[in-house]
Amino acid sequence: MADPDEPVAPDHTRSARNRAARAEVLARVRTALADRPLAPEIPRDYHRHRELPAGFATVLDLLDERVVDYRAVVHRVAEAELVDTIATVLAERGVRTMVGPADLPREWQVPGVTWRLDGASDQDGGGALSVSDLDGADGVLTGCALAIAETGTIVLDAGAAQGRRALTLVPDYHLCVVHANQVVGTVPEGVARLNPARPLTFISGPSATSDIELDRVEGVHGPRTLEVILVEPSA
Amino acid sequence: MARTNPVTWLGSPTFPKAAHQALSNTQQRRNLRKATTTIRTKRANAVAELSDWEQLRLAGEAIKDDVLSNLDVYLERLEAAVTARGGVVHWARDAAEANQIVLDLVRAEGADEVVKVKSMATAEIGLNEALAAGGVTAIETDLAELIVQLGHDRPSHILVPAIHRNRAEIREIFQREMPEVPADLSDDPRALAEAARQHLRRKFLSAKVAISGGNFAVADTGSIAVVESEGNGRMCLTLPRTLITVLGIEKLVPSWRDLEVFLQLLPRSSTAERMNPYTSIWSGVTPGDGPQAFHLVLLDNGRTAALADQVGRQALRCIRCSACLNVCPVYERTGGKAYGSVYPGPIGAILTPQLVNDPEDKQAASLPYASSLCGACYEVCPVRINIPEVLVHLRERAVRAKGRLAPEAVAMAAAAWVMTDPKRYEAAQKAGSLARFLAHDGRISQLPWPGSRWTSARDVPEPPKESFRTWWRRNRG
Ligand code: SF4
DSSP: OOOTTSOOOSSGGGSHHHHHHHHHHHHHHHHHTTTOOOOOOOOOOSOSSOOOOTTOSSHHHHHHHHHHHTTOEEEEEEGGGHHHHHHHHHHHHTOOEEEEETTOOGGGSOTTSEEEEETOTTSTTOSSOOHHHHHHSSEEEEOOSEEETTTTEEEEOSOTTTOOGGGGTSSSEEEEEEEGGGEESSHHHHHHHOOTTSOEEEEOSSOEEOTTTTOOEEOSSSOSEEEEEEEEOOO | OOOOOTTBOTTOOOHHHHHHHHHTOHHHHHHHHHHHHHHHHHHHHHHHTOTTHHHHHHHHHHHHHHHHHTHHHHHHHHHHHHHHTTOEEEEESSHHHHHHHHHHHHHHTTOSEEEEOOOHHHHHTTHHHHHHHTTOEEEEOSHHHHHHHHTTOOOOOSSOTTTTOOHHHHHHHHHHHOTTSOTTOOOOHHHHHHHHHHHHHHHHHHOSEEEEOOSEEETTTTEEEEEESSSHHHHHHHSSSEEEEEEETTOEESSGGGHHHHHHHHHHHHTOOSSOSEEEEEESOBTTBSOSEEEEEEEOTTHHHHHTOTTGGGGGGOOOOOHHHHTOHHHHHHOSGGGOBSSOHHHHHHHHHHHHOOTTOHHHHHGGGSOOOOOHHHHHOTTOOOHHHHHHHHHHHHHHHHOTTSHHHHHHHHHHHHHHOHHHHHHHHHTTHHHHHHHOTTOGGGSSSOTHHHHSSSSSOOOOHHHHHHHHHHHOO
């Protein structure tokens, strides 16, 4: 057991120990580099953009296939069908309580489901949802920051319609809306669009493990079901 | 007296001796062979999908070399960026110092239990043991780490520490160690994953402090990336109030853009996926989202010693993907535990002795002989570490330090000699003499061939690289 009377340095980093350790590690680095190795030019001739693989007409087709490959579910819909699709999908799953970020679009909060929004002032009790609120919900609905087609990856950045990270982690089911203009082709295209100051979560399929005989099986601690609605502008 | 570096396990036998014991474990060899065969094929497919794979490797190599060449500059830059974003940066010269820093931080939070996401750096410094000695229980949350922890076992792979266990063995461990699992728990990996989920859920939801490692740290922005599969990482990085990240000082990349290279190289090399299920990236503290206290512990523990070696320093480019383990014929036969360290396989053979940095340590000095120099590891390494080159270099270094006719040097040279040639290896294996010969470190008269062949050589005999590689290709899978 930790001894409550044990004195703990209030600011460890300003301690003499930390200053000495810092100085020594940096000095060791400089000594180790006494031969002055030259930093190489970094060759950046890898592909920032790639042609679509054979058999894919659009980047959305590619994203669709790659997300499905991780055993997630993908629905392709026109903008006008989005709300109906959310209602159908949730009804089919028999979902009763959904959580979402405070700025979840009103029309996405379809009837027939109890919606509990994080940090929304008009909620019972108001304020942030507790971990047990999240644990008790049947699922979470969010948008995303962008999606990377080639790797079937959805990226959340706590921006519009996403909320804080815990929302998409604790519930066992994540329904995620991706708009066509949020889809990029490659990892470099995705990384270039992201803001590193925001907390980022890259999601490629439902939670999985390769720890048993190096074979991927779905469903460990994160949401075991990932469902994606891929929205194209209505004609 | 120098403090022992916990990167090697106390009392481990030298590699030839440990290999002898491991070779008699048929079940483990079968498990390993099955797992590594699967992953080799998958990796090859995942890599073949990217026509610019070689360019990505060259970029990865150059970015890491840039980091190493200017490590002092980038470390100071990272410290400034993390501090500016509300994080607290601590420096640790060695394992003991890092462990003390973490223990003090956990105590300051009043916690006697922490959740951990799998991290090589914390395994290297023996953090769990140090926390336990200080009255703090560390709960490993990665499935394979959990299997190792519950099996009272040691890790045998850097990515999948329980790779030596098959599904039936894992079911047995769970049934023995988890009171809540049903008696009819099946050995279906899905059922086993579900059991782990149930076992850890409450811990995640109530933990106050989490401890992680980091795959990459961006010097410019102070961003730390953790790459994982199960969501246990996200749980640790998101729910607790306080997060402590222990990071080897070589884990840096200079700028945000560099992640575009490594987020392609790492998943395809490690789990052979286009992308791993989850990657979390955060910079300092984000008000209202995730841990509200963030501590970054920068760890040396022998890294600067490796950095000083002009040939050996390339080992610090390693991104711990484990591809070199999965293709290594020696690793496949001996398993990871024979290396006596949390870093087994080809990378362990070059990294561990450099981190230990003690010519008197026979076990560490034996590791560079745990190789046939076939070169398969170099071919798959996403950051192009020339492992065979470093192995030969470290053998020379060990020999210079010890005198090459010291009994253990002779035995190790012999081990290398037999591992080097497929015919010798096959013959030795057929005759059942390999295990016998490996057992006798230093008993020259018992070796199954004339001693003159290797005792007179300047170093291990030049390996017939091509023929071994061809042989291995034909025989693997
Ligand atoms: S040495 Fe290369 S192949 Fe081996 S684990 Fe490190 S990065 Fe991967």
